[in-house]
Amino acid sequence: MCDLCEPLISEIDKKVLEPSCGNGNFLVEILDRKLQKTKKNKYKILIALSNIYGVDIAQDNLEEARVRMKNIVLDFLAGEETPASFLMAMDAILKANICYGNMLTGRKKINLINWIPDGNGGFELEKWNFADIEKLREGVKQTNVEDxxxxxxxxxxxxxxxxxxxxxxxxxxxxxxxxxx
Ligand SMILES: C[S@@+](CC[C@H](N)C(=O)[O-])C[C@H]1O[C@@H](n2cnc3c(N)ncnc32)[C@H](O)[C@@H]1O
Structure with a gap:
């Protein structure tokens, strides 16, 4: 299934949302693919992580997904120095992006963050919700090839x-x- 979404999901700056992410089976695979594009650069790793979102109604699943994603990054960086600021940033992104919500009846209550890399090693943080995301698709038209x-x-x-x-x-x-x- 992930292959069907390539080459986009491997790009570190392309956003992916798993609407019922469970304990993160897809999220860890997507993260692993993005990490391959980072050359172990920690800023790029944070950008990759910040563009993966997961929503679920089961808190225990969410916690497990966050831990698995963190371990994927730590295994990828095995032997490298991981400063406290990097680890704390990673935790903050995971806490915000892998979040509680009911995708059938409660989408409007889900608040997300759009993490925009500022190009200087930091981020601009924009508050986002599903109404904003759906607005982005207002001009989108679906068509078959004939039309x-x-x-x-x-x-x-x-x-x-x-x-x-x-x-x-x-x-x-x-x-x-x-x-x-
Ligand atoms: C079968 S698991 C799939 C998990 C993951 N997508 C995977 O493929 O490994 C279904 C998940 O959907 C979640 N779920 C069910 N209804 C939901 C809803 N209305 N909104 C968000 N998540 C929901 C459940 O908590 C469960 O974690």
Missing amino acids: LPKVANELLHPPLKLPDKPKPKSKKKVEKQATLF
């Missing part, structure tokens, strides 16, 4: 919105005007 030219053309050249036709004056008003002369 693709038509749909693409409409997206590039939206049909002109003509002003509404003026409404004919009501008969009563016309009669009233007539009596004035």
Whole structure:
């Protein structure tokens, strides 16, 4: 299944959300693939981690998923120095991104963080929720291949919105005007 989502899921800056992540079977595989692109650079590792999100309604599953993901990173960095600031950043990202929520009935209550790398070894943090994410897809159109030219053309050249036709004056008003002369 992960192969079907390649090459995107291996890119460290591409976001992935597992809507019922359980104890993280997919999350650890996705993380492992992204880590291969980091050359063990710790900033890149944090970027990779920050772009993996998981939601579940079972708290024990969430905790297990976080621990497994952390261990994947630590195994990957085996023998390397892991400063306390790096470990704390990793914990904070995992706590925020692998989060409690009901994806069927409670999506609006799920708050997430969009971690935007600032290019200087830090991040800009933007509060995100599902309403924001769904808004990003407002302009997205789905089409089959046959209708693709038509749909693409409409997206590039939206049909002109003509002003509404003026409404004919009501008969009563016309009669009233007539009596004035
Ligand atoms: C069969 S497990 C699959 C876990 C993971 N996706 C995997 O493939 O290993 C199903 C998971 O869905 C979670 N789940 C069930 N209903 C959910 C809901 N409405 N919102 C979020 N998670 C839910 C359960 O807690 C459970 O962890």
